[in-house]
Amino acid sequence: LVRKSTVGMSESYDFLFKFLVIGNAGTGKSCLLHQFIEKRFKDESNHTIGVEFGSKIISVVNKMVKLQIWDTAGQERFRSVTRSYYRGAAGALLVYDITSRETYNALTTWLSDARMLASQNIVIILCGNKKDLDADREVTFLEASRFAQENELMFLETSALTGENVEEAFVQCARKILNKIESGELDPERMGSGIQYGDAALRQLRSPRRAQPQGTQECGC
Numbered sequence: 594l595v596r597k598s599t600v601g602m603s604e605s606y607d608f609l610f611k612f613l614v615i616g617n618a619g620t621g622k623s624c625l626l627h628q629f630i631e632k633r634f635k636d637e638s639n640h641t642i643g644v645e646f647g648s649k650i651i652s653v654v655n656k657m658v659k660l661q662i663w664d665t666a667g668q669e670r671f672r673s674v675t676r677s678y679y680r681g682a683a684g685a686l687l688v689y690d691i692t693s694r695e696t697y698n699a700l701t702t703w704l705s706d707a708r709m710l711a712s713q714n715i716v717i718i719l720c721g722n723k724k725d726l727d728a729d730r731e732v733t734f735l736e737a738s739r740f741a742q743e744n745e746l747m748f749l750e751t752s753a754l755t756g757e758n759v760e761e762a763f764v765q766c767a768r769k770i771l772n773k774i775e776s777g778e779l780d781p782e783r784m785g786s787g788i789q790y791g792d793a794a795l796r797q798l799r800s801p802r803r804a805q806p807q808g809t810q811e812c813g814c
């Protein structure tokens with residue numbers, strides 16, 4: 594199998610996962626997405642209007658996974674718009690700000706929305722963001738990790754400012770989804786799973802030994 598990205602052609606991947614980033618306004622969702630994709634802090638971040646979009650291909654346990662990420666507005670007035678994007682998401686980063694108890698208290702609402710409106714099997718990682726502001730912390734690591742355990746969420750504290758644990762959050766979530774596909778717990782072909790096969794996986798299924806001829810066009814969506 595020739596990966597087109599390695600020869601300067603358009604991208605190739607085994608799976609595409611639809612991801613959401615949800616949580617209260619100001620918790621750093623847009624900055625997390627920006628740090629993940631651009632590997633730097635987004636200096637001037639304004640409130641997200643509705644929904645923003647980003648995508649990136651990562652390597653997870655020998656598979657190339659394209660994450661298609663929807664960064665939703667945290668502000669209440671956009672709630673009806675953002676809710677319409679939940680459907681068919683395979684994974685989500687549920688974000689609160691460790692320096693704001695209010696954003697932590699809102700987690701149960703976000704969680705019930707996600708479980709109700711996205712895929713039933715959605716894999717969620719709780720992210721306690723702004724880890725760099727430890728002096729202003731209002732929520733302890735222990736308290737949040739208990740909440741995560743009780744609600745079957747993975748959990749990390751992150752910093753979109755320093756980049757700490759940002760890539761890890763996306764990768765851990767993707768890895769859990771891949772594990773569930775491999776164990777048969779998740780069926781990528783089920784409607785609304787939030788998972789699609791990429792052309793790499795399809796080529797393997799169709800002709801396991803033949804390499805893809807170079808120069809083939811694809812839409813890359």
Ligand SMILES: Nc1nc2c(ncn2[C@@H]2O[C@H](COP(=O)(O)OP(=O)(O)OP(=O)(O)O)[C@@H](O)[C@H]2O)c(=O)[nH]1
Binds near residue numbers: 668
């Ligand atoms: N110190 C610190 N500040 C951060 C971090 N992440 C985000 N911020 C700041 O927090 C503010 C809000 O960040 P955004 O990414 O716009 O927040 P958001 O969750 O996308 O907000 P909405 O789009 O309104 O939902 C900005 O002023 C960022 O600079 C972080 O990890 N550490």
